[in-house]
Amino acid sequence: MKNARITGLGHYVPERIVTNDELSTLMDTSDEWIVERTGIKERRFIDPQKDTLANMAAKATKMALERANLQNEDIEFIIFATITPDYFFPGNGVLLQRELGLESIGALDVRNACSGFIYGLSIAEQYIKAGTYKTILVVGGEIQSTALDITDRGRSTAVIFGDGVGATVVRATDEKRGVLSTHLHADGRFAEELYVKDPGSSRPREERQPEQILDTTGFKVHMNGNAVFKHAVVRFHEVINEALAANHYKKEDIDLLVPHQANLRISKYLQEKLQLPDDKVYNNIMRYGNTTAASIPIAMSEAWEEKKIKDNDLICLAAFGSGFTWASALIKW
Structure with a gap:
């Protein structure tokens, strides 16, 4: 039986840095209050004019593939974990497939929130051990900023969340690791x-x-x-x-x-x-x-x-x- 090994890692976060001090101008909070309760100093928010979950995922995937010495065409299946897809439906798996210029390969969406990436990794592991696929892309990505209530009413959650994408290439291996x-x-x-x-x-x-x-x-x-x-x-x-x-x-x-x-x-x-x-x-x-x-x-x-x-x-x-x-x-x- 093959083992499932992560051979490439990549990530992408939006350019815009939002500090606690900036949030404190928009709601009744402070850098001290946020750091004490969460440890967060800053987070990244998308630019809605240029960033989508799909195109950020494509950038993270590019990095992961380069580190794995692979090309887009080597991907046989996509697993995309997110609770903030670009559309209510279809899911982001097919949107990422389109961004990568791939056709016909399967794309699966996982909606397990904070646990979603590990759930997705587990699915990839089982597919590889079963011999169904040899190379699977597992992505976790979110755009939280556009849904946050950045007012005093929503401050307990608005200070916590940020945007970004991480990608992993999972491959079949005969090695005793993975x-x-x-x-x-x-x-x-x-x-x-x-x-x-x-x-x-x-x-x-x-x-x-x-x-x-x-x-x-x-x-x-x-x-x-x-x-x-x-x-x-x-x-x-x-x-x-x-x-x-x-x-x-x-x-x-x-x-x-x-x-x-x-x-x-x-x-x-x-x-x-x-x-x-x-x-x-x-x-x-x-x-x-x-x-x-x-x-x-x-x-x-x-x-x-x-x-x-x-x-x-x-x-x-x-x-x-x-x-x-x-x-x-x-x-x-």
Whole structure:
């Protein structure tokens, strides 16, 4: 049986940097307030006149393919994880396929929010182990900025999210390395603790047509921050230990933990719980905010650039988010 190995990493973030100080001119907040609660100093927002999720994904893919020494035509299947597609439908997989000039290859969209990239990686792993494909593009990308309520009413979420895309090339290999295992979980009882209600389909017709809606709050992100934090710190720890146990490793064997960049306080709590030194945990939330499905592949791409991911390292990925969903992956690089 073939193993699934990540051979190329790439990322793209919009040019526009939005600092906490800039947000403090638009709502009742401050750099100190945001940093204390989230660890975020700045984030990237798209330019709606030129940026789309699809064209940003194509730029991230170009970087990943170059690093893998491959061409667009080598891609056999696309998996695109996002909850902020360019269109309500079709999904962004086919839009990226078009951007890359590819025809007829399959494209699958994953809507598991912050856990979406690991869910997508798990799907790629299974396709490769089954012999269905040899080269799969797995992308995580989001455009959050255009949906944020940048007012006092929305500040609890508006200061958190940012835009960006990360891409990975996953290939079949005979080597004894690659994705060792993935672990996926969900608990729909808490779906409404972090969600965007609209445009949902289970509505009377008049409520699905925005021109007839006076109250548009259903289109904004709703998050019960306390509930998310309480569950996240438990599930992160559980799912990392699950991955380690499944492969007969201990926490001391981790060379680099790349957690979903939800909140620096969560990452620091997790680091303390696992007793990992600073050089074994990668965080970039201070620069980009929470980019949901994009956060792990962006962080991996940057960590690789900084030579913090090396051959034969044991890399652990972990995520928790809307759904609630949570997931982990253990990789022998």
